[in-house]
Amino acid sequence: MRIGELAARAGVSERSLRYYEKQGLLSSDRTPGGHREYLEQAVDRVVLIQALYAAGLHSRKIAQLLPCMRDADGGPNEIATPRLVEELTEERERIDGMIADLMRSRGVLDQIIEVAAERVELGTP
Amino acid sequence: MRIGELAARAGVSERSLRYYEKQGLLSSDRTPGGHREYLEQAVDRVVLIQALYAAGLHSRKIAQLLPCMRDADGGPNEIATPRLVEELTEERERIDGMIADLMRSRGVLDQIIEVAAERVELGTP
DNA sequence: GTAGAAGCTGACATCAGTGTCAGATTCAAG
DNA sequence: CTTGAATCTGACACTGATGTCAGCTTCTAC
Numbered sequence: 205m206r207i208g209e210l211a212a213r214a215g216v217s218e219r220s221l222r223y224y225e226k227q228g229l230l231s232s233d234r235t236p237g238g239h240r241e242y243l244e245q246a247v248d249r250v251v252l253i254q255a256l257y258a259a260g261l262h263s264r265k266i267a268q269l270l271p272c273m274r275d276a277d278g279g280p281n282e283i284a285t286p287r288l289v290e291e292l293t294e295e296r297e298r299i300d301g302m303i304a305d306l307m308r309s310r311g312v313l314d315q316i317i318e319v320a321a322e323r324v325e326l327g328t329p
Numbered sequence: 330m331r332i333g334e335l336a337a338r339a340g341v342s343e344r345s346l347r348y349y350e351k352q353g354l355l356s357s358d359r360t361p362g363g364h365r366e367y368l369e370q371a372v373d374r375v376v377l378i379q380a381l382y383a384a385g386l387h388s389r390k391i392a393q394l395l396p397c398m399r400d401a402d403g404g405p406n407e408i409a410t411p412r413l414v415e416e417l418t419e420e421r422e423r424i425d426g427m428i429a430d431l432m433r434s435r436g437v438l439d440q441i442i443e444v445a446a447e448r449v450e451l452g453t454p
Numbered sequence: 455g456t457a458g459a460a461g462c463t464g465a466c467a468t469c470a471g472t473g474t475c476a477g478a479t480t481c482a483a484g
Numbered sequence: 485c486t487t488g489a490a491t492c493t494g495a496c497a498c499t500g501a502t503g504t505c506a507g508c509t510t511c512t513a514c
Contacts, residue, residue: 206481208490211410218491219472221464239491252437258427259434262470272441296438302383303431306424309384312377313421316397320409332513333460343461344502363509364461382501 207232211241214250221250227263227269229253259299267289332357335367346375352388354395355434383422390416417452 209254211218225240230249232240256266269292271282284292336343349355351407355374374395381391386388394417396407409417 206490207492216470222493223471225448229455232421235480235491237491238493239480252433255430256437257471258430261434266365267443269438273437274440274444280441280444283448284441286445289442292438292442296435296442298424299431299438300436302434303428305380305383306428306431308422308430309386310424312381312398313394313398313417313424316394316405316409317343317414317417317421318398319397319405320411320414323408331461339499342502344504347462348501360461360510362461364510 205242205244205246207240207242210250213247214254215251216254221309224250224253227268229263257292259295261295265295330367330369330371332365335371335375338378341375341379349375349378353392354388362410384420385427386420390420436437 206211207218207221210216211221214221221230221240225232230246230253232242234307235241253266256269261269268288269284272280272288274283275282330338331347332343335341335347339346346355346365350357355378356373357367357371358406362368381394393413394409397405397409397413399405415424
């Protein structure tokens with residue numbers, strides 16, 4: 205598929221896809237004319253990249269870990285170095301902290317919404 | 330307490346505290362000379378602000394919701410308007426999405442770390 | 455009162471991913 | 485061949501919280 209379709213299916217801008225490629229996160233074949241051509245699996249890859257970005261990982265680290273992933277049909281292309289494992293472990297702890305923060309923030313919103321809902325039920329003057 | 334102590338206790342820079350104040354998220358008394366003086370409860374407030382920032386809320390929305398929080402010793406100062414409730418509900422959904430993304434990313438890291446750990450146990454050549 | 459630490463304001467820089475625009479090229483369908 | 489949609493590259497802007505620096509003032513303790 206081409207970049208427009210991939211962008212639509214992955215819910216990302218074309219701009220971002222070109223950026224990912226420049227960062228070495230995403231590869232593409234090219235038509236004779238130079239247009240990018242993507243495999244079906246690119247959709248999942250892009251969604252994953254987005255999730256990793258959302259988790260606060262930077263391009264460089266994502267580029268390092270992607271080849272270490274266990275593919276759907278087999279093992280990883282590369283095995284993470286001890287150094288990378290150390291870094292990823294730190295990231296994992298950071299992510300745990302983020303999740304805790306998010307749960308707390310979620311609780312705050314819940315409480316506010318709940319209080320307002322009670323008011324509505326009472327028919328606030 | 331003064332800004333230096335609050336910054337240290339809340340784990341934030343003084344720069345950020347002044348920024349929060351300018352955004353209307355944090356208030357302070359002033360000494361006759363103009364130095365900021367904070368109440369004990371400011372520490373919790375700053376930690377909360379950080380959590381809300383981490384959840385992707387922007388200053389304006391945080392400023393709107395803070396007065397609607399149920400205080401430790403009583404109800405909220407203000408009740409959220411229907412409009413705000415609607416916005417907060419959207420934020421909550423967004424946060425749920427973030428948590429899902431984070432869990433997924435966490436799983437990816439787990440898997441990579443685990444594969445590498447297996448290798449180490451086997452004594453990779 | 456004096457020295458040094460701490461605080462004040464204001465301005466400019468940074469980060470990294472993304473938006474956007476311009477101008478040129480390619481693709482696909484008539 | 486032609487035409488319009490899609491894609492290409494490259495450059496610049498933005499966002500928004502935070503870092504950092506300069507120059508000045510205030511506080512605290514001797």
